[in-house]
Amino acid sequence: MHRLPGVRERLEDEYTRIEQMVRTRLHPYEGEMPTFTRLPERGIPQQQVLEWMTRLRERETPAWQTGHVSGTVYHGGEEHAAFLSQVYALHGQSNxxxxxxxxxxxxxxxxxxxxxxxxxxxxxxxxxxxxxxxxxxxxxxxxxxxxxxxxxxxxxxxxxxxxxxxxxxxxxxxxxxxxxxxxxxxxxxxxxxxxxxxxxxxxxxxxxxxxxxxxxxxxxxxxxxxxxxxxxxxxxxxxxxxxxxxxxxxxxxxxxxxxxxxxxxxxxxxxxxxxxxxxxxxxxxxxxxxxxxxxxxxxxxxxxxxxxxxxxxxxxxxxxxxxxxxxxxxxxxxxxxxxxxxxxxxxxxxxxxxxxxxxMVTLGESGYLEAARRIMETATTVRQGIEAIPELRLMGVPLFLIAFTSDSLNIYEVLDRMAARGWRLVALQRPPGAHFAITLRHTQPGVAEQFLNDLRSAVNEVKQGKATSKQSEGMAPIYGMANSLPFRGVIDEVLHRYLDALYDL
Ligand SMILES: Cc1ncc(COP(=O)(O)O)c(C=O)c1O
Known part of the structure; x- marks a missing residue:
């Protein structure tokens, strides 16, 4: 006789689903590069290691370099980064x-x-x-x-x-x-x-x-x-x-x-x-x-x-x-x-x-002032664009970090649809919402406009009830659960499994 799955089994299924999702996201290079679980017997040539590193960098850079990520990389200009790397190398041994x-x-x-x-x-x-x-x-x-x-x-x-x-x-x-x-x-x-x-x-x-x-x-x-x-x-x-x-x-x-x-x-x-x-x-x-x-x-x-x-x-x-x-x-x-x-x-x-x-000394006051000016101009464009979308509502009075929510739509579904378009926003909870912290990356020409176009499309899709192509991989169900579940222990377990996944090969 079949027994209906109990809460425990259903939870375990949900944990497994989330674990698998987290695993594919956190270990995307499996099979593409050797995995080391012990020291290689002989050292690998530096040239080979540099090749690997360059490949990884090329995979990971575009998302933030093109300004698709909230916060995270605050400057990221190539010249600035190269200069800092040079200084780092000069003092690499100091403690x-x-x-x-x-x-x-x-x-x-x-x-x-x-x-x-x-x-x-x-x-x-x-x-x-x-x-x-x-x-x-x-x-x-x-x-x-x-x-x-x-x-x-x-x-x-x-x-x-x-x-x-x-x-x-x-x-x-x-x-x-x-x-x-x-x-x-x-x-x-x-x-x-x-x-x-x-x-x-x-x-x-x-x-x-x-x-x-x-x-x-x-x-x-x-x-x-x-x-x-x-x-x-x-x-x-x-x-x-x-x-x-x-x-x-x-x-x-x-x-x-x-x-x-x-x-x-x-x-x-x-x-x-x-x-x-x-x-x-x-x-x-x-x-x-x-x-x-x-x-x-x-x-x-x-x-x-x-x-x-x-x-x-x-x-x-x-x-x-x-x-x-x-x-x-x-x-x-x-x-x-x-x-x-x-x-x-x-x-x-x-x-x-x-x-x-x-x-600090190369940017100086003028450098920081100019950066702040550009960031605030972009933040104003983004804020006004969000204000013009009837389904969205600002949370608080934004300066350079813009938080918003929706009274009529599931904001996490909007985030998932933004993710499908390559945007990484931050999900908020209690109450549900999202934020986008504007950095110098977003002040590049066209980024704010692209963000707003994509946001409008994402909102429209959610409004029309269109499913995302990879519904099961979205964050909406997880945040939906986090917001609705009174049992924080379940969410806590999800977080612990996430941390385990960081070190599981
Ligand atoms: C207001 C605030 N305080 C503290 C922190 C923690 O900083 P860190 O991640 O460098 O430890 C952050 C990180 O975003 C933050 O935004």
Whole structure:
């Protein structure tokens, strides 16, 4: 007698389907290139390896180079990339852990931090006004002290990416809370839209992360944050802007709350830190978000996004030298010697800092300003085009990252149809939506227009109920499931299987 498949069997079938889909996507070169599960007995000639590498690069480059991908590669210009590779090669052996051997990396990293801080409201020594911006801060009129007063100085360290910067800031507040307030069960309050790196930090450092709702523009609900504060709260979090919707949280209000409770405020400007200052200078309305706002005590900023440096470079900044101390790790009793490291890893690639520094000084303010101008012009075209499609609706008030949804169509089906046309957008959930982060790749002639043409066609197809040619490979069913299933464990299992698939040969 046949038994109807139970929930468990149906789930297993669904898992298998998703696994197969993920596998074909993540391992597309099977059969095309040898697979190594152990070292080759004899080394393979360099020429052969270079041939393989070139082939892989040629397969993977067009999608982002032609501007079909949201975010991801923020500059990608051939000349810029070739120059950075040249600098990387020059410093390929350097390791900042051995600062005495490679003092050039000390110079590069200290200057990366100083240049980044000066963009975000720290006053450079030779120009107390910072040459920009008009937000009033309680420190106006005493700017000189920014450089001399250790409590006001904006200091920081270089890290490997936005996640590490956020992890370190959260560890810093945990240790600050313990040392200065006797808080042994630290809590951090963050809007639901803040990056999952905050959850990762909470998980790793035994912090309780309290997520609070956002308003109808996807900005932090400050009242909800106020209600979430307890005597164990060590810090609040805001984003400038948030990854999902590109919304800038009301930083001055959150900062006032932080000051009232004498706790930290971390502003996550991983995405915005290298573009918002220039968007502001271009005259677009940018609400206050950086160290010019009293009460902002730390920031994470990613040169490896809109700073156009190679991947693997971020900066974490603090107001005051004392706060940065809580980030450091030192060990004095190791037989291997005295050990001191400012961030999470030990050895690090000094070449990344060399290339990052080189990107910053070759682009200069004028380069970043021009890039921001082009990006904002393209973003305006894309935004207006989306606004003109009746089935779509913008989510929040976009600047350079445009989030949208649909009240009448399944937005994930629209995304799948865009994928079939070669476009890679980001799917949002809770509520369903999509976003497209505009980069320099999209400012190439015709890209925005092509995007909008394809978006209109995709919407029309979904409206007419046309099936995609490869329905079973689309993301719509997975996101449909993620949005509708109350059992997060099932989705979690899918994610774990995805991670397994990364390393399964
Ligand atoms: C707002 C924001 N914060 C943090 C991160 C994490 O950065 P990373 O991927 O470099 O670790 C991102 C990445 O997109 C981001 O957009």
């Amino acid at each position: 900042p852990l051995h600062a005495d051997l490679f003092p050039s990396t000390v110079k590069f990293e200290a200057e990366i931090v100083a240049m980044t801080a000066s963009l975000l409201g720290a006053h450079p020594i030779d120009d107390p006004s910072g040459g920009r911006g008009s937000h009033q801060t309680e420190n106006d009129g005493e700017q000189g002290s920014y450089q001399t007063d250790p409590d006001l100085q904006i200091v920081g360290t270089v890290t490997s990416g936005g996640t590490e910067s956020i992890l370190l800031a959260m560890k810093t507040y945990r240790d600050w809370g313990r040392a200065e307030r006797g808080i042994t069960q630290p809590e951090v309050v963050a809007p639901v839209t803040a990056h999952p790196a905050f959850d990762k930090a909470a998980h790793l450092f035994c912090i309780r992360l309290i997520r609070t709702p956002v308003d109808n523009q996807f900005r932090a609900d400050v009242k909800a944050m106020r209600r979430a504060i307890t005597r164990n709260t060590v810090a609040l979090v805001g984003s400038a802007p948030s990854y999902p919707h590109g919304a800038i949280d009301p930083i001055p209000q959150i900062a006032a709350l932080a000051q009232e409770h004498r706790i930290g405020l971390h502003v996550d400007a991983c995405l915005g830190g290298f573009i918002l200052p220039f968007i502001e200078r271009l005259g677009y309305p940018v609400p206050p978000y950086d160290f010019r706002v009293p009460g902002v005590t730390s920031m994470s900023v990613d040169p490896h996004k809109y700073g156009y440096t190679p991947k693997g470079l971020s900066v974490v900044l603090y107001r005051g030298r004392a706060l940065r101390r809580y980030q450091y790790f030192t060990y004095t009793d190791w037989p291997g010697g005295l050990y001191a490291s400012p961030t999470l890893p030990g050895s690090r690639p000094g070449a990344l800092s060399a290339a990052g520094w080189a990107a």
